[in-house]
Each structure stands twice: as structure tokens, then as C-alpha cells.
Amino acid sequence: MGDTSGAGEPPLEEQIAAYQREFQDLDPQVEKIVSALSRLNRRMNVAYGRQTADLGISNTDWEVLKALVLSGAPYRLGPGDLAKRLGLTPAAMTHRIDRMVTEGLVTRERDETNRVRVIVELTSEGREKWLEAMRLASVFEEDLLQDLSPDDRTALGEVLTRLLRRVEHAQPDAGGRLSDLD
């Protein structure tokens, strides 16, 4: 199924061998793919996390920034809408916004046309942080894929989206929010 912690981890091959000892009905080839995928993803997240931490933003902040930026100019969304996009309850969203307002990443104001609604808007500082994080990330990503030829990249992208399609169609998706399980 993959890996878990990332700290004192054994080499991939070793761990797969251990899995086989403990669970005979295991296809090593399948397990290699799944474990590598999971481990790779975890390592990337560690790298991203370090980069964003250097910029002074948390993972939860990052999610909100991303949702706002992806909504397009003028980068405004209501708390309820944000909550839906991030898979949170409105209450959790309120707290996140509180924090981010004090951090200067977003502003919160009432909608003057409908005073029940609230509008969360990205500040220029928030946008700048997002851009800076993206710059760091794209450097990291380019470096990660450095050894892959253009053909390799095309093939990999194609295979991964094929797998993704399979998962997304098979899964109704209950909005779960789960850490590494492997």
C-alpha cells in the first residue's frame, strides 16, 4: 500500500520485500507502483511545506489562497462557497478566515447589496505570497522531472490521467479528508 512517515524509512525495495513476507497475495509490481506513488507524493508535500513555511504561510492558508486565486479576478468568494470548495464546514471556514485576516492575506467585508453575505477578498500581499510559492514550486517541479525526456513526460502524464479517470469514475467521493494511509 505504500509508506507512512518519512522519517527513518527503509528503502522502497526492502519495504516491499517485507510486505511480501507478511502478505503473500501481493503483486510486487503493483505494490511498487502504489508505494512509489505514495512515497513520492509525500516527499513532494514535505518540500512544498518547507517552501511555504519559509514564506510564512501554513498549509491551511495555502489551500484558501489557492481557491481564491483559481476563482479568478477579482479574487472574491463568500465563506460558504470557500467552505464547499475546500470540503469544510462553514464554521471551520470562519476560523480560517479569522486567522488569515489578521495575517493580512485576505480581507473580510459585508456585501453591501445583500448584507447577509460576506465577501472574502485576496489582498495584494496574499496574491504575492501565492505567486512566490508558485515560483518556488515550479522550480522544484522542473528539477524533479529533469531526468525525463519530453516523450517520457508525455507518457507519464498520459498514464497518470488514465489512472485518475479510473479512480474518479469508480468513486462517488464522500469528501473524505485523509492522511497517508498506504
Next chain:
Amino acid sequence: MGDTSGAGEPPLEEQIAAYQREFQDLDPQVEKIVSALSRLNRRMNVAYGRQTADLGISNTDWEVLKALVLSGAPYRLGPGDLAKRLGLTPAAMTHRIDRMVTEGLVTRERDETNRVRVIVELTSEGREKWLEAMRLASVFEEDLLQDLSPDDRTALGEVLTRLLRRVEHAQPDAGGRLSDLD
């Protein structure tokens, strides 16, 4: 950089287009790979999470079970050792073990040869749960890779381990414990 929530997510292509609008220096091919990888991993974790939840064990329980099983028979480790493998503080480990003892997944006893030490041992019920989870997982994984020919599988495994090697060598790994960032 990938995805975040999993709930009301737009199609991959659409999201990459949005990224390009907001951040010009983005290689769509790179982004496609990274986003698919991240999203795929998240969906898989949702699936695993559902399966283990059906068995009545939490994600945190699962991590501990895995560490014990992978340590090999007789499936015994000290709390401190477990904490290192999982990247937790000893205090956090104490709490996890408390819970798992009441759930009947492990036992905790003092080492009679050195009464400072504690030994955590997998119960047969704990081992059975792990096995059952692995059975479910391997079915899911085989299904996921169904459309890939043996050659495709070999190639994918090879490419992923190549990427993994690159990340692992570049990164000292600060033991971070980070959720999806993309």
C-alpha cells in the same frame, strides 16, 4: 502544483488552464504530471480510508499496525522505537497506544528484563485487521491498474522510482508531516 480538497473539484484540464491564466511561467506538461499525481494519491487515500473505517480502525491506528507488522514476528516494538518510525514524539505515541490497547489491537506490558522499557505487541486481532485491510487494498489496487498492460506497469514503476530517487537524494527530509499542499 496539484489539488486540494476533493469535493467539488473541477476537471484536471480545467484547473490547469486556470493555473496558466494566473501564473504564466508554468509548464503545462509538468503541471499535468504533478497535479495528476497529487490528485490520484488523494483519491486513493480516500478509498483506503473508507476501507479501513469499515473495519473499524482509524488512519492513526493503521500506521501503528503497519509499523508493527513490518517489524516482523513476533511483532513487538517499544513506544520510543515506534515513535521514531512514525515520526512522532514519545508523548503522542503514548496516547496512540492507550487508544489501541482499549481497542484490543495491541497489548502493552513492561519488559521484565529491563523494567524501564515497555513492549507493545500486536494482538491476533490487530494482525487480522491488518491482513483484512491489505486484502481490500490489493483488490482496489489491482482494479486501479486494470487498464495497464504488463509493459505499462513496468514502465510506470520504473519512472516513479526514478523520480523518487531524485527527490530522496535532493532532500534531507526534516520529518515533516504535511497534508496536501499543491
Next chain:
DNA sequence: GCTGAAGACTTAGAAGCTAAAGTTCGAAGG
């Protein structure tokens, strides 16, 4: 003007984690 529904916020509480202090035991030195 009242009433109901919608949207956001508040409160209370759960799950996990960390850091730091406390406990218990083994070992080494006087």
C-alpha cells in the same frame, strides 16, 4: 409589519499533536 429561510458567526467539545515536567528503573562511581 410579521415570519421563515439563508448565511455567517459563536460556543462547546473532540481528536491529535508538542513541549516540558515528572516518574521509575538500571547502571556506574565513590
Next chain:
DNA sequence: CCTTCGAACTTTAGCTTCTAAGTCTTCAGC
């Protein structure tokens, strides 16, 4: 023999982030 030090685990206090349930405000229809 006894004392002291250190190792290993637990306890305590507090943080973060989440959910559920109740409250407040405002709009819209009657």
C-alpha cells in the same frame, strides 16, 4: 552500599483544527 545520572515512558498543560448545534442578522414573501 548508596548515591547520582541518564534513559524510557507517562503526565500535564496548551495549541491547532475540526465538527455539531445553537444564535444572530438580514432578506424576501405574505
